[in-house]
Amino acid sequence: MARHWWKALAILLLIYVIIAGFTVKIPIIGTNGQSSRGLFFHVPMWICMYTMYTISIIYSLLYLSKYDLKKDVIASSAAGVGTFFGVLGFATGTLWATYTWGGTLTDDPKQMCTAIAILIYMAYLVLRMSVHDLDKRARISAVFNIFAFALLIPLTYIIPRMVDSLHPGSATTPGFASKDTDGSMKTVLYPAFIGWTLLSVWIFSLVVRFRKLQLKNIFK
Amino acid sequence: MINRAFSFCLTLALLFISVLANAQQQNTEKGAVNEFFRSNDKIYVIVGVLVIIFLGIVLFLINLDRKIGKLEERDRNGL
Numbered sequence: 414m415a416r417h418w419w420k421a422l423a424i425l426l427l428i429y430v431i432i433a434g435f436t437v438k439i440p441i442i443g444t445n446g447q448s449s450r451g452l453f454f455h456v457p458m459w460i461c462m463y464t465m466y467t468i469s470i471i472y473s474l475l476y477l478s479k480y481d482l483k484k485d486v487i488a489s490s491a492a493g494v495g496t497f498f499g500v501l502g503f504a505t506g507t508l509w510a511t512y513t514w515g516g517t518l519t520d521d522p523k524q525m526c527t528a529i530a531i532l533i534y535m536a537y538l539v540l541r542m543s544v545h546d547l548d549k550r551a552r553i554s555a556v557f558n559i560f561a562f563a564l565l566i567p568l569t570y571i572i573p574r575m576v577d578s579l580h581p582g583s584a585t586t587p588g589f590a591s592k593d594t595d596g597s598m599k600t601v602l603y604p605a606f607i608g609w610t611l612l613s614v615w616i617f618s619l620v621v622r623f624r625k626l627q628l629k630n631i632f633k
Numbered sequence: 634m635i636n637r638a639f640s641f642c643l644t645l646a647l648l649f650i651s652v653l654a655n656a657q658q659q660n661t662e663k664g665a666v667n668e669f670f671r672s673n674d675k676i677y678v679i680v681g682v683l684v685i686i687f688l689g690i691v692l693f694l695i696n697l698d699r700k701i702g703k704l705e706e707r708d709r710n711g712l
Contacts, residue, residue, distance in 0.1 A: 420695075420698075424691050428684060428687065428688075431680065431683045431687055432680055435676060435679070435683075436676075436677075615694060616694070619694070619697055619698060619701060622701045622705065626701070626704050626705065626708060
């Protein structure tokens, strides 16, 4: 039981985030209204996605240095869970955009670039399914993963920062600086980051354990 | 353990049937809890809804974690 403490921490933090996320007093600014509370649920999805994709790229590199199939299992599981959270982040973002930007899928650079980035990772998952030889699959997808991560960062961090976008964190609306977020929101936002990330790690660990059991004959 | 969880869920489901029977009737009961849930345009009702959904997902994850753990143990014992 002692090694499950972080799962309990994730549950407690997220119950706090759900309750406080709706009840904490937030500044009402512009067209956002109460929808600013989406910050506690939409942004952590992306934090989870980046965490998973970072784990994925690290294990892909480790795979390519030692050709150990266990590393490939970890890399692909992380990419799968990361894409899951990316889709959740995208879906929540489009819903939010519908009522604040005036369109579900607009020509906003942040939204478009993110869609492309997620599609690249979906291509990674499809590529894996199309190669049946385990070693070949692991090598090809590990190399693809490096390119996918190399595109993820410019697509989601650099390009949206250079051009105008309605999304906070673009050239004209810097945002996300520590002084731009209200103090009362930070008391929920930071626990939300930790809680959701721990939850994603939990889901990821379950996927890895399942896949290792599935492939136990090959690992022995 | 799983049987106990199942019977708990069943009890909960049966409890809700009695709630459904009274669905046509507006809940006007007094009391601190009822007043709290009706305050602020009933937003706390939805907070409760989300907590219930989240706890459901968590119970599912804990159950899955246990099942995989049991499989791993069986695997370690060489079965």
